[in-house]
Amino acid sequence: MARKESVSTGNAPAKKKSILQVLWRYRVLELMCLPAVVFFFLFSYMPMPGIYVAFVKYNYRNGIFGSKFVGLQNFEFLAESGKLFSLTRNTVLYNLAFIALGNLLAVFVAILLNEIRSKWFKKVSQTLMFLPYFISQVLVGLLVYSLLNYDTGFVNEILTGMGKAKWQPYSDPSVWPVLLVLIHLWQQTGYNSVVYFAAICGIDAEIIEAAKVDGANAFQRIRYIILPSLRSTIVILLLFALGGIVRGNFGLFWNIIGSNSMLYDTTDIIETFVYRATMSDFNFSTASAVGFYQSVVGFVIVMIANYIIKKIEPDYSLF
């Protein structure tokens, strides 16, 4: 093999190489990829045929492929609920808010971090912002409840202490879009900003030095060097996020809103509705049908977004 390689690389660069030669040539890179490939193969590709469960009346004993085929019956449930529109609307709007505000804030925080001179302060603030990411959603739910509940909540204790009227968020659907977005940002910003921070660190220091020498101040450096260099990162992360735009953050919504039906108008997303409605009859098939619907919509959105970006700026598209 080694000789073959030397022959092919040395003698005939113009000749088309066989696939084996290419594989051999990039063996180190491939080895580095291997864990990811194995991971996605095992957990994403292997289970794929199982999507067939969305088209059958699943019976435990007959298994997925032995159960009775029922066509699209499992998909009817979501349409019949009469809630498909409001659920999809809530899911998409929340995700848009999460994606737009989340990325804006993450870029902002990453730039701020980059400008901090004191190394000690930089590390401490980064760690503090990262911490909420590791708190389980269940705890976040309890935390929010003990802050906001009417009878014994922390916020209401303070309000009464100041002689003000109590606040009753758990009976008021209109405040939750803001609250949920805030909670989401609090949890995710530290994590998201790391990616952008890394991208900023990757910018060629010479360009920034040169700008400094030319007399650019900090704001000009951000405006004309850092932000343009982050563009491709932002676009790629946006594309990834768009794929999940009809996929809600179940943990966040379920643990904070839970079964409080007063708030569903503004807080019910596809996941929470499906969980509640199918929990009672433990219907794998319906749940899979909904998941399949979400995947298809997500796939279509990514393809369209990618196509548009490719038209505008081919370098930034995913494929």
Added chain:
Amino acid sequence: MKKKLLAALLSLTMVASLAACGGNGGSGSAGGSGDAASVDTKEHVVINYMTTGDPPEAGSEKEQSLNDMLAKLNAILTEKVNAEIKIYYIPWTDYLSNYNLTLARMDGSVDLVGTASDWLDAWPNAKNGAFLELSEDMLKTYAPKTWASVPADHWELCKYNGQIYLMPEDNYAQWTNHGWIYRLDWAKEAGLANGVHSWEDMTTYVKWVKENKTDLKYVWDSDGTQYSQMANGWIVSHSDFVAIDGICSGALWGGKKSDLYTIYAPAMTDTDSLVAYAKMMKEWAEAGVWPTDVLNNTSGSNRDEFRVGQVAVEQHHTQTWTDLCSHTPANTIYDTDPAAETGIFYFGEEAKNVVALSITHGAMAVSAGSKNPERALMVYDLIRNDQDCYNLFNYGIEGVSWEKDANGLRTTPANYNSDTQNINGMTNYWWGRNDDLEIKDATRNWDAIDKLYAEYDKIKIDYPYGQFVPEVDDIQGKIDNCNEQYTNYMKQISFGLYNGSAEDIVAEMQNALKTAGIDDVTAALQTQFDALYKK
């Protein structure tokens, strides 16, 4: 091209291998004939008994007393059928999902499954293939005593498609009709000399408690799940509605005592009554009976708070009341306040509408994934019918967890600790208790209990729909949607958490139910009813 071919081949093999996995999932050996003597018990096996309940903390004294009991029990089981029993707990948090999920695994991790047609999805699981069909031969061979003790018409109620799936707890007197459990002594102070006998009395009581017993944590430390029993309680108290069990979690469909086999949905028809309910519950909410954010309250320790006098109301069934009204070691209200009394206002009292328990409210099934269904049946037969096994499994070790008093009643030894030695609270055996073997509990307040049971016996009707196992495949989506709407609105109505008028919220619910297809479901169920009952 080669790549594509390779990929196609690869996916083909994956499909094939997955299909193979799915196909032979635990078929069990349903056949099994011949007499018990020829049963091969050479190999020692472990039978996993699945029950709902929280396991004792690992390494605790409580766990130790459970293990002590199991050691004794397993010695007997080993000697008689060369098997031992192990408890597989489904903790109370999200129990129904975890229960169903465990059954869906079908990997032999459980053998005996405690189940129920009304609160544990027995029929959906039987239909989904989670339970083994129990042939008459099998039952006669491996569970002969159980087979003999359950009458033929009771076995009929355990059949789906002509096959027996459940072994019913049909010889155990208990009442699981729900009601308001309250402090009778306080009700008397509030001017209700005879106690609470109507929802209006109950309103007087909770308002009086709120004003006069200010050191309580809450009048009722409710959680968001109570709406279902409350709403159904109101409906049966104000009509002769009889709910059909096991269609969905809410009691949406049923018949009338006067006309059992015409299905209707009171949520749609009893508008005036529901408006009155919504108004009364708003009154309770404004009086501050329960936590303001009750729908987000998940703590659910109200019963224990009742035992120690921190709350004044509990909503549960008669069987729970028989415990709470008795001066057991756990109920410290009777120690701190000698005048304390606990009463129950049962739902349906005003309309004399009480339905006796269905015999499949507790039943034992065998998992279709079980590797040893024969031995599982043999173990169940012993626990259900052998006095020694029964006592160990239900009461614990005699002299440690219980003893007999001079009258032959069951009492607790002097050094008994209810926190650590209460075996009954750990084995959760609600799937085959047997009055022939029961030893009456001396700590229970039998005077009050017997009086109530006598009252029930006068007005009760037997559960009329035992043979009805609805075929819901085609209407499942609609049922789920109806149940979802009903749940969402009933929560708001039952806890008075709605904006606008009572009339509006009830009308809104009825519209939502209509959209969700409640009329189609009613019609479909009626068709099945007619096929079954109008022969």
